[in-house]
Amino acid sequence: MGNAMDNKKELIYFPTWTAGRKGYTEKIQTVFQEKLIEKDLVYTTQRAAILDYFLRADKHLSQEELYVALKPRGIGKVTVFRTIKLLEECEIIDKVEDAKGGLRYEIKSERPHHDHLVCLSCTKIIELQWPELEKIQSKIMRKTNFTPYYHRHEVFGMCHECSSKG
Numbered sequence: 747m748g749n750a751m752d753n754k755k756e757l758i759y760f761p762t763w764t765a766g767r768k769g770y771t772e773k774i775q776t777v778f779q780e781k782l783i784e785k786d787l788v789y790t791t792q793r794a795a796i797l798d799y800f801l802r803a804d805k806h807l808s809q810e811e812l813y814v815a816l817k818p819r820g821i822g823k824v825t826v827f828r829t830i831k832l833l834e835e836c837e838i839i840d841k842v843e844d845a846k847g848g849l850r851y852e853i854k855s856e857r858p859h860h861d862h863l864v865c866l867s868c869t870k871i872i873e874l875q876w877p878e879l880e881k882i883q884s885k886i887m888r889k890t891n892f893t894p895y896y897h898r899h900e901v902f903g904m905c906h907e908c909s910s911k912g
C-alpha cells in the first residue's frame with residue numbers, strides 16, 4: 747500500500763499482476779463477446795477498440811478521455827457512451843466518482859474488490875483494499891437482513907503529497 751503513493755499509475759491491482767497473466771486480455775474479450783451474443787449484439791471493431799483501451803489503461807478513465815483517445819479511429823461520442831453502458835451491464839467495468847463529481851471507469855473483471863481515496867487537490871484516485879471495513883459491513887448486512895449486490899466506498903479528501911505541500 748505504501749508505494750501506491752509514489753506510483754504514477756492509479757490501477758495498482760492492474761496491470762502488474764492481473765493483466766500480466768497469460769490469456770487475461772483474451773479471457774475478457776471472450777466474456778464480452780459472449781455477453782453481446784446473449785444480447786443479440788455484434789462484437790464490432792469499435793466495441794472491441796473501446797474494450798482494448800480499457801484493458802491497456804493504467805488509470806480510471808472518463809468518458810471524455812476515451813472519446814478523445816478514440817476519435818482518430820472514427821469512434822463517436824454516442825458509441826463510446828453506449829459501449830460504456832454495455833460494459834457496465836456485462837460487469838466488465840465499474841465506475842468511481844472523481845474529484846469533480848464526474849464518473850470514471852475501470853476494469854472490474856478479474857481484479858480484486860477495492861475501494862478508492864479521491865484527492866480533491868490533485869484529483870488522483872488511490873486504490874486500496876479495506877478488509878476490516880468489509881467485515882463490519884457483512885456483519886451489519888446480516889443483522890439488517892439486507893442482501894448487498896454491490897457497494898462502493900469512496901473517501902474524498904487530500905492525499906499525503908498534497909497535504910505535505912500545504
Ligand SMILES: [Zn+2]
Pocket residue numbers: 865866867868869870904905906907908909
Ligand atoms: Zn493529491
Ligand SMILES: [Zn+2]
Pocket residue numbers: 757806842852860862873
Ligand atoms: Zn479502482
